[in-house]
Amino acid sequence: MINIGVIGYGYWGPNLVRNFAETPGLSVASVADFDPKKLEIVQKRYPGVNTTTRFQDLLENKDIDAIAIATPVNSHFELGMAALKAGKHLWLEKPMTETSEQARKLVEEAEKRKLVLIVDHTFMYTGAVRRMGDMVKSGELGQILYYDSTRINLGLFQRDVNVISDLAVHDFSILDYLLGEQPVAVSAVGTSHIPGTPENLAFITLSYSSGMIAHANVNWLAPVKVRQILIGGDQKMIVFDDLEPSEKIKIYDKGISFTDNPQQIYEMRVGYRTGDMWAPHIDATEALRVEGEHFVECIKNGKAPLTDGLLGLRVVQLIEAATRSMNERGRSVEINGLSMHQGRRVA
Ligand SMILES: NC(=O)c1ccc[n+]([C@@H]2O[C@H](COP(=O)([O-])OP(=O)(O)OC[C@H]3O[C@@H](n4cnc5c(N)ncnc54)[C@H](O)[C@@H]3O)[C@@H](O)[C@H]2O)c1
Numbered sequence: 016m017i018n019i020g021v022i023g024y025g026y027w028g029p030n031l032v033r034n035f036a037e038t039p040g041l042s043v044a045s046v047a048d049f050d051p052k053k054l055e056i057v058q059k060r061y062p063g064v065n066t067t068t069r070f071q072d073l074l075e076n077k078d079i080d081a082i083a084i085a086t087p088v089n090s091h092f093e094l095g096m097a098a099l100k101a102g103k104h105l106w107l108e109k110p111m112t113e114t115s116e117q118a119r120k121l122v123e124e125a126e127k128r129k130l131v132l133i134v135d136h137t138f139m140y141t142g143a144v145r146r147m148g149d150m151v152k153s154g155e156l157g158q159i160l161y162y163d164s165t166r167i168n169l170g171l172f173q174r175d176v177n178v179i180s181d182l183a184v185h186d187f188s189i190l191d192y193l194l195g196e197q198p199v200a201v202s203a204v205g206t207s208h209i210p211g212t213p214e215n216l217a218f219i220t221l222s223y224s225s226g227m228i229a230h231a232n233v234n235w236l237a238p239v240k241v242r243q244i245l246i247g248g249d250q251k252m253i254v255f256d257d258l259e260p261s262e263k264i265k266i267y268d269k270g271i272s273f274t275d276n277p278q279q280i281y282e283m284r285v286g287y288r289t290g291d292m293w294a295p296h297i298d299a300t301e302a303l304r305v306e307g308e309h310f311v312e313c314i315k316n317g318k319a320p321l322t323d324g325l326l327g328l329r330v331v332q333l334i335e336a337a338t339r340s341m342n343e344r345g346r347s348v349e350i351n352g353l354s355m356h357q358g359r360r361v362a
Contacts, residue, residue, distance in 0.1 A: 156248025
């Protein structure tokens with residue numbers, strides 16, 4: 016049994032504790048939060064779990080094997096480094112850190128100590144994204160031409176991170192998973208509608224050497240909530256609507272064909288193909304549950320997680336590049352040498 020301590024019981028922390036409590040091989044030993052009122056809730060829901068306002072208690076507890084950190088991003092590096100130095104395996108919320116330099120230091124520390132570092136890019140453990148990954152990798156969609164994502168709603172305005180770091184972070188991790196190819200350049204425009212606060216709206220475009228283009232529209236100031244991704248392949252196309260209770264993914268057998276035949280030069284060169292649409296069955300297991308089991312397996316077998324520190328680092332590098340572009344009114348920022356080596360063992 017792996018004993019885990021959770022730091023941060025705000026919005027996301029309760030989801031971690033609920034899933035960890037139900038995950039075979041994991042036992043929630045203790046929860047830390049600055050706010051005693053939140054700890055009262057923990058005590059009511061989980062009478063067997065210790066609570067404390069001092070996160071240090073978790074690090075000093077020799078019975079705790081792993082620490083999960085669900086605090087605001089600006090505390091991830093300091094808390095994560097302290098957990099690793101205390102010899103604990105680490106579950107870190109997304110985005111991993113504020114800077115890529117901090118992320119790199121955490122990756123190195125975990126590697127040096129042979130500890131598992133998982134970054135909670137939750138989408139990669141959803142049935143929908145895994146299914147889309149299978150389709151892209153099997154070639155069923157054909158050549159991928161574009162990825163177009165919309166993540167808009169009213170709020171939550173964050174005080175410490177911009178909307179790219181809060182919402183586009185999901186697209187960066189999903190793209191990394193689906194394509195296994197890294198973008199060569201990013202261009203972003205965005206703005207803050209409240210002076211002195213981080214940007215609450217951004218349009219981000221990623222270019223790939225294959226010619227693929229990815230776009231994300233992220234916005235905390237929209238009247239409706241939309242969570243939709245279109246993936247266009249030259250054989251088939253996918254619409255993923257995360258707000259659909261069932262049938263989240265629809266596959267369209269639609270596309271175009273065109274001819275260079277000189278005899279048809281005066282005719283329409285583009286032909287449209289409209290075939291069937293179907294919604295495949297998607298595994299509905301909660302992503303955090305799948306991810307919790309994966310974390311246990313990685314600790315037991317010394318394996319690097321699917322969403323390891325290097326993936327977390329690549330995502331932070333993209334957030335930095337997109338933010339730099341946004342600060343320079345959309346200048347194209349080249350991306351060189353994102354940190355790879357997925358699939359290695361930690362021990
Ligand atoms: N994976 C996802 O899909 C997902 C979704 C939402 C949030 N998140 C991430 O989860 C993290 C937390 O976000 P949130 O919305 O829950 O924040 P939040 O502000 O609602 O909660 C953070 C909690 O941490 C506590 N805290 C902060 N520093 C602490 C410390 N040093 N010791 C003890 N307690 C401390 C605060 O008192 C607060 O209760 C962020 O990194 C966020 O990006 C991830």
